[in-house]
Amino acid sequence: MITTVSTTPYGDQKPGTSGLRKKVPVFQQKNYAENFIQSIFDSLEGFKGETLVIGGDGRFYNREVIQLAIKMAAANGFGRVLVGRGGILSTPAASNVIRKYKAFGGIVLSASHNPGGPTEDFGIKYNIGNGGPAPEKITDAIFARTKAIDTYRIADVANINLDHEGTQEVEGMTVTVIDPVTDYAALMEQLFDFDAIRKMFAGGFRVVFDAMSAVTGPYAKEIIENRLGAPKGSVLNFMPLPDFGGHHPDPNLVHARALYETMMAPDAPDFGAASDGDGDRNLIIGKGIFVTPSDSLALLAANAHLAPGYAKGLAGIARSMPTSGAADRVAEKLGIGIYETPTGWKFFGNLLDEGMATICGEESAGTGSSHVREKDGLWAVLLWLNILAVRKKSVLDIVRQHWATYGRNYYSRHDYEEVDSDAANGLVTALREKLAALPGQSFGALTVATADDFAYHDPVDKSVSKNQGIRILFEGGSRVVFRLSGTGTSGATLRVYIERYEPDATRHDIETQAALADLIAVADEIAGIGTRTGRDAPSVIT
Ligand code: VG1
Ligand code: CO
Numbered sequence: 248m249i250t251t252v253s254t255t256p257y258g259d260q261k262p263g264t265s266g267l268r269k270k271v272p273v274f275q276q277k278n279y280a281e282n283f284i285q286s287i288f289d290s291l292e293g294f295k296g297e298t299l300v301i302g303g304d305g306r307f308y309n310r311e312v313i314q315l316a317i318k319m320a321a322a323n324g325f326g327r328v329l330v331g332r333g334g335i336l337s338t339p340a341a342s343n344v345i346r347k348y349k350a351f352g353g354i355v356l357s358a359s360h361n362p363g364g365p366t367e368d369f370g371i372k373y374n375i376g377n378g379g380p381a382p383e384k385i386t387d388a389i390f391a392r393t394k395a396i397d398t399y400r401i402a403d404v405a406n407i408n409l410d411h412e413g414t415q416e417v418e419g420m421t422v423t424v425i426d427p428v429t430d431y432a433a434l435m436e437q438l439f440d441f442d443a444i445r446k447m448f449a450g451g452f453r454v455v456f457d458a459m460s461a462v463t464g465p466y467a468k469e470i471i472e473n474r475l476g477a478p479k480g481s482v483l484n485f486m487p488l489p490d491f492g493g494h495h496p497d498p499n500l501v502h503a504r505a506l507y508e509t510m511m512a513p514d515a516p517d518f519g520a521a522s523d524g525d526g527d528r529n530l531i532i533g534k535g536i537f538v539t540p541s542d543s544l545a546l547l548a549a550n551a552h553l554a555p556g557y558a559k560g561l562a563g564i565a566r567s568m569p570t571s572g573a574a575d576r577v578a579e580k581l582g583i584g585i586y587e588t589p590t591g592w593k594f595f596g597n598l599l600d601e602g603m604a605t606i607c608g609e610e611s612a613g614t615g616s617s618h619v620r621e622k623d624g625l626w627a628v629l630l631w632l633n634i635l636a637v638r639k640k641s642v643l644d645i646v647r648q649h650w651a652t653y654g655r656n657y658y659s660r661h662d663y664e665e666v667d668s669d670a671a672n673g674l675v676t677a678l679r680e681k682l683a684a685l686p687g688q689s690f691g692a693l694t695v696a697t698a699d700d701f702a703y704h705d706p707v708d709k710s711v712s713k714n715q716g717i718r719i720l721f722e723g724g725s726r727v728v729f730r731l732s733g734t735g736t737s738g739a740t741l742r743v744y745i746e747r748y749e750p751d752a753t754r755h756d757i758e759t760q761a762a763l764a765d766l767i768a769v770a771d772e773i774a775g776i777g778t779r780t781g782r783d784a785p786s787v788i789t
């Protein structure tokens with residue numbers, strides 16, 4: 248039986264950089280998840296009888312919302328749901344399933360790298376038929392709908408069994424539970440030279456992959472250990488847990504500290520990597536060297552032709568605006584296009600669909616390609632392994648050689664988390680008011696060349712996205728960028744991105760924060776970070 252239930256709007260269901268993210272107790276309010284899911288369906292057209300993909304990163308509340316989404320999809324007229332066994336699908340795997348089975352779209356349940364558990368974070372995101380996050384036009388429509396919603400539709404049936412593969416029926420709609428790993432692993436086998444990587448492992452190359460008790464565990468076990476033959480035990484923390492073992496599944500130097508220390512030890516393995524809660528981010532650490540995500544993007548682009556899936560070369564590279572310019576130098580040398588987009592993977596979709604870009608990346612540890620429409624943590628790890636298997640050099644040597652060829656972009660991001668929202672907004676407003684007066688002003692040895700609030704003009708659909716981050720460019724090419732996070736769930740998070748280009752190879756060994764010290768001081772001087780936020784240091788430095 249299908250029921251129509253009366254409801255009232257909450258008013259706070261605005262999708263951020265990557266879907267709607269809130270604390271679990273917020274999602275547990277009466278009709279809260281139902282309102283959002285119905286608002287998604289109400290914002291779409293033409294899905295009668297079509298396929299919807301549903302899956303999530305296995306965090307606390309995943310199963311409950313998957314049950315709701317299936318019952319509501321049936322009541323709203325979808326013809327088929329594909330759902331990962333146990334409700335599990337990593338974000339890139341969900342993107343692949345949507346594309347492979349020509350689904351109308353997908354619902355991905357995750358709060359990515361944020362902690363999980365009864366009082367931690369949850370999230371719902373809608374992906375369109377190309378497998379990527381819904382563009383702003385759709386997320387704006389969803390938000391508008393959440394403010395007006397008065398009913399939702401749901402099938403009044405018992406819970407669906409998610410733990411056995413096979414097909415069931417819910418009010419005329421079929422629900423097929425699929426293995427979450429199979430299709431994804433097959434895609435990776437098409438892109439990379441598994442034989443070469445297998446040989447490298449057989450020759451004693453040591454890899455360690457930390458799945459952080461999150462969704463990539465089953466994928467990494469199957470691919471790295473079973474198919475590529477890395478010794479058992481190479482994949483750590485491979486059991487997805489609803490609370491990620493109480494940790495932040497955030498693959499950075501703070502939350503993946505143990506991996507970092509392993510890789511800096513004298514007897515370190517050859518290659519260390521980690522992924523986040525939903526499997527779309529990556530951390531790459533070689534023996535004795537952490538590779539910044541911006542450098543990793545540039546390196547992967549420069550070497551991608553060594554993997555079978557990219558042997559024909561790249562059409563172009565796209566990076567988010569705050570990501571360092573290291574990839575720009577590679578694009579210039581390859582004679583291909585480089586695109587600068589706002590933060591958030593949804594902005595890469597059009598460039599990938601049109602064949603303008605092949606590889607994309609963000610400074611926040613996201614890298615991916617045209618194989619899916621999400622960033623893809625394991626993909627980045629496998630591309631690195633493929634490159635290492637072909638070049639037969641250490642990560643350190645490869646990175647150094649890259650810097651020697653292209654110069655080094657010193658880069659760091661300073662996050663001020665859980666700052667008072669009014670203080671953070673005040674800081675940004677004051678900065679905006681200052682922008683016009685900044686060019687020509689000097690701060691010590693640094694002179695401002697240009698200052699603006701980044702606006703993106705999508706070359707494909709011609710849409711314009713304004714207020715995407717304040718950037719201050721200095722003469723000589725250094726810059727600082729300020730923006731507020733769109734994924735946080737409490738207070739505001741101010742992100743300050745700092746970059747300096749160093750062409751001189753004799754100066755490639757400076758400690759990063761030291762190399763950026765003068766810019767860090769000027770960022771504070773211009774924005775008044777300390778005085779406005781009351782913080783004397785960032786919460787996280789990456
Ligand atoms: C952050 C990152 C951004 C990324 C987004 C989603 O957004 O900065 O680069 O696309 O998270 O990634 P924000 O608005 O907090 O800066 V994930 O792995 O959380 O889906
Ligand atoms: Co993520």
